[in-house]
Amino acid sequence: MSDWAFDLGNTRLKLAPLRHGSAGEVAAFPHGEHVLGAGWMAALPPRIDVAWVASVGPAALRAALLQVLVPRAARVVEVRVAREMGGVRIGYDDPARLGVDRALAMIGARAQVAGGVLVVGVGTALTIDLVDAEGVHLGGCIAPSPTLMREALHARASQLPLEGGALVQFGTGTEDALAAGCAGAALGLVERSRDAAARLAGAPPAIVVHGGGAGMLLAALPGALHRPSLVMDGLARLSRQPAGAG
Incomplete structure (x- = not known):
């Protein structure tokens, strides 16, 4: 077994x-x-x-x-979210309201990266969480992922395609314009969060990206680490510390 x-x-x-x-x-x-x-x-x-x-x-x-x-x-x-788990101190006022996937991703990233880290999850939602060098979660933000943005646009205007296009600065066709706008919005939030974290800590954090939609952002984030199984990594770390799981 x-x-x-x-x-x-x-x-x-x-x-x-x-x-x-x-x-x-x-x-x-x-x-x-x-x-x-x-x-x-x-x-x-x-x-x-x-x-x-x-x-x-x-x-x-x-x-x-x-x-x-x-x-x-x-x-x-x-696994339930607790104030202290896997070497991370959760910063939510009510830790139970934080998604367990976000908590586990922070635990997985904390185990692999020294210093401050910005954990970026790209799934149905785009989530960003900041963990400082001492393992304190300083909070995060949630927004629609690029995929969800396109689904929402398509639902309201069916002539706008769900897929396709290249990540360029300015699209010269609808597909490229959609890719540029939706991925660009996500990248803008990541970059804004990185800059704010650098001002807060005095040094830019490492960026760790995970989730099924990570690929569309990674090429535009030089130096970012791709850890596709970050939630699993967090579960693995908790499995060595059973008292840390609820």
Whole structure:
């Protein structure tokens, strides 16, 4: 048997074995609003020691996931956000209101980067969190991701395409203009946050980017670190510190 990590997000379920305190190969399975995607159970062993679960997905999907894991695992740990967890002190007035995926991403980044770090998640939402060199979370911001911006525009004006275009400064066609505007808005927020963090701390923080939409921003963020499995990395770190999970 072995320990496994499960990250149930808004659009995908990700899972990975935990070996020697690190996440192994991550498998991702898209899901619908009410039904988990096919194939994910086949990726699991017959028995699991500890299932570490982080969920920001719909309640019905969380229940479906637990329905499979509870009989299969000797123990299931649902990670909850606490004031102190995995070497990070959460800065929210009410830590329980912070998404567990954001908390775990900060824990994963903190374990890999010395000094201050700006943790950028690009999924359904664009999230940015600042953690200082002592591991104190100084807060963050949430905005629509570039993908969500385009979906919203398409929903209101169907002639605007959902996809396509190159990330340029000024588009000479609709697709390029959309890509430039939506990705540019996200990049502007990241750059503004980086500059504000540098003024606050006296030095620019490292930028760590994760999430399914990270690729569209990375080329425009020189020096940024791409850590696609950052939430899993945070779960792996917590698995070595069981008292840090609720």
